[in-house]
Amino acid sequence: MAEYVLAIDQGTTSSRAILFDHDGLVVSSGQLEHRQILPRPGWVEHDPLEIWRNVREVIGQALSKADVTRHDIAAVGITNQRETTVVWNRSTGEPVYNAIVWQDTRTQPIVDRLAKDGGIERFSLRVGLPLATYFAGTKLVWILENVEGARAAAEAGELLFGTIDTWVLWNLTGGPDGGVHATDVTNASRTLFMDLETCRWDDEILSTFDVPRSMLPEIRSSSEVYGVVEDSSLLRRVPVAGILGDQQAATFGQAAFDAGESKNTYGTGNFLIFNTGERIVHSTNGLLTTVGYRLGDAAPHYALEGSIAVTGSLVQWLRDNLGLIATAAEIETLAATVADNGGVYFVPAFSGLFAPHWRPDARGVIVGLTGFVNRGHLARAALEATAFQTAEVIEAVNADSGVALAELKVDGGMVANATLMQFQADVLGVPVVRPVVTETTALGAAYAAGLAVGFWSSLGELSANWHEDTRWLPRIDAAERSRQLRLWKKAVTRSYDWVDDDVR
Numbered sequence: 001m002a003e004y005v006l007a008i009d010q011g012t013t014s015s016r017a018i019l020f021d022h023d024g025l026v027v028s029s030g031q032l033e034h035r036q037i038l039p040r041p042g043w044v045e046h047d048p049l050e051i052w053r054n055v056r057e058v059i060g061q062a063l064s065k066a067d068v069t070r071h072d073i074a075a076v077g078i079t080n081q082r083e084t085t086v087v088w089n090r091s092t093g094e095p096v097y098n099a100i101v102w103q104d105t106r107t108q109p110i111v112d113r114l115a116k117d118g119g120i121e122r123f124s125l126r127v128g129l130p131l132a133t134y135f136a137g138t139k140l141v142w143i144l145e146n147v148e149g150a151r152a153a154a155e156a157g158e159l160l161f162g163t164i165d166t167w168v169l170w171n172l173t174g175g176p177d178g179g180v181h182a183t184d185v186t187n188a189s190r191t192l193f194m195d196l197e198t199c200r201w202d203d204e205i206l207s208t209f210d211v212p213r214s215m216l217p218e219i220r221s222s223s224e225v226y227g228v229v230e231d232s233s234l235l236r237r238v239p240v241a242g243i244l245g246d247q248q249a250a251t252f253g254q255a256a257f258d259a260g261e262s263k264n265t266y267g268t269g270n271f272l273i274f275n276t277g278e279r280i281v282h283s284t285n286g287l288l289t290t291v292g293y294r295l296g297d298a299a300p301h302y303a304l305e306g307s308i309a310v311t312g313s314l315v316q317w318l319r320d321n322l323g324l325i326a327t328a329a330e331i332e333t334l335a336a337t338v339a340d341n342g343g344v345y346f347v348p349a350f351s352g353l354f355a356p357h358w359r360p361d362a363r364g365v366i367v368g369l370t371g372f373v374n375r376g377h378l379a380r381a382a383l384e385a386t387a388f389q390t391a392e393v394i395e396a397v398n399a400d401s402g403v404a405l406a407e408l409k410v411d412g413g414m415v416a417n418a419t420l421m422q423f424q425a426d427v428l429g430v431p432v433v434r435p436v437v438t439e440t441t442a443l444g445a446a447y448a449a450g451l452a453v454g455f456w457s458s459l460g461e462l463s464a465n466w467h468e469d470t471r472w473l474p475r476i477d478a479a480e481r482s483r484q485l486r487l488w489k490k491a492v493t494r495s496y497d498w499v500d501d502d503v504r
């Protein structure tokens with residue numbers, strides 16, 4: 001009998017394949033980074049073919065490290081950076097343009113135009129999202145309007161659109177030779193095109209955006225057999241049986257299955273997801289409404305989400321653009337050279353500010369600089385920016401739900417940083433809890449796939465796999481906490497209102 005489930009986690013900075021056993025423990029993994037293509041300020045692209053090559057290679061790495069073959073694998077799950085948009089030719093598999101990444105802000109003029117035309121706000125409640133550059137819909141419109149020949153080819157039915165889950169699934173299941181063109185509800189809920197209640201594409205919205213329906217993938221649940229892997233692959237004929245956007249996958253991997261449960265993931269950006277069960281809740285405090293998961297024909301679970309664009313990517317920026325550190329982990333050592341932030345606040349509004357502010361006109365600022373400030377203070381302020389942004393999102397969740405969060409379950413690449421986790425507990429005033437398996441994103445996709453094929457039998461069985469590793473308790477008092485948050489909020493207002501006709 002097959003003993004493992006394989007998860008493919010296609011993230012913003014890298015692609016991973018992770019093999020899990022029945023206890024939800026990591027057996028082996030492969031990982032490769034891909035290029036961040038930054039052609040102009042505000043533009044962020046990935047090469048979809050490089051991503052697909054990397055996905056194939058990391059699958060090989062994971063299988064060979066554990067010395068297993070396809071016969072040992074019950075199912076494959078896919079999880080992905082969300083909103084990132086690919087358009088490709090259905091006969092050749094060639095993308096017509098690079099993938100436009102979720103952080104990319106080039107579509108602000110499209111957003112402004114659609115907003116000016118009026119009436120678009122009425123869709124916000126239907127789709128749970130504000131009209132913003134973040135979501136896939138405006139990126140697809142940009143490709144149709146700016147890539148030569150794209151509109152005509154799309155209207156002739158020659159082009160396919162997908163978020164990264166769809167691109168990976170289509171290629172994995174045969175590409176031009178019968179590849180399955182589908183997405184799951186969680187990814188579809190990030191396009192601006194899906195009605196949250198029906199979980200279907202909304203024709204009125206599609207016609208407002210002028211997007212041909214024939215390009216869109218079929219919307220399926222997060223846990224069902226979509227197809228089997230094509231014959232030439234190492235995974236030949238293994239069922240692909242789970243798809244979840246990466247933040248929803250992390251929530252599933254943290255076993256936050258029920259209303260009132262939540263998690264916060266610290267990766268390239270930070271994403272807090274708060275499960276609202278079968279209820280669609282609309283935020284009055286700057287959070288998004290999204291689908292949390294849907295298992296087969298069961299009712300969908302919804303969630304509120306606080307999306308922060310820049311957290312771990314600020315650490316990367318200090319490494320790659322400023323050369324302040326040589327590795328991401330070094331930021332902790334550098335931050336430890338000083339006792340506090342020296343009065344410095346760093347608001348990394350590189351793509352404007354997402355939740356809870358939604359200010360596309362904001363840009364990054366470092367405030368509080370004096371002659372006293374050194375590299376250590378900058379490193380510390382950069383780490384603290386992640387914790388402060390999270391604190392603001394949690395204030396919004398508390399306000400929307402009417403209940404204060406009792407503790408915060410965390411995961412993602414940055415939770416290796418104990419200094420950050422301690423500071424997070426300090427500014428929140430509640431414990432921060434890290435599980436044994438921090439690869440919760442991949443684990444969630446594995447769980448969804450394993451449930452569909454009977455590898456796991458119930459959510460209860462999955463909950464029993466969750467084990468606490470470390471708990472950070474708050475160490476500062478309420479007065480100091482509110483002083484720090486007050487200064488942070490003051491710094492945030494300094495980032496506003498930068499982009500205007502002179503600065504785009």
Ligand SMILES: Nc1ncnc2c1ncn2[C@@H]1O[C@H](COP(=O)(O)OP(=O)(O)O)[C@@H](O)[C@H]1O
Nearest residue numbers: 011012013267268312313315316328329413417
């Ligand atoms: N020890 C660390 N301290 C702070 N940030 C870190 C540390 N290790 C990794 N990171 C940051 O975490 C991010 C990678 O996390 P990961 O969860 O793999 O991201 P993603 O899924 O978005 O690709 C990078 O942006 C990196 O800068």
Ligand SMILES: O=P(O)(O)OC[C@H](O)CO
Nearest residue numbers: 011012081082267268269
């Ligand atoms: O690739 P990650 O983990 O930074 O996640 C990106 C998010 O899905 C964007 O919405």
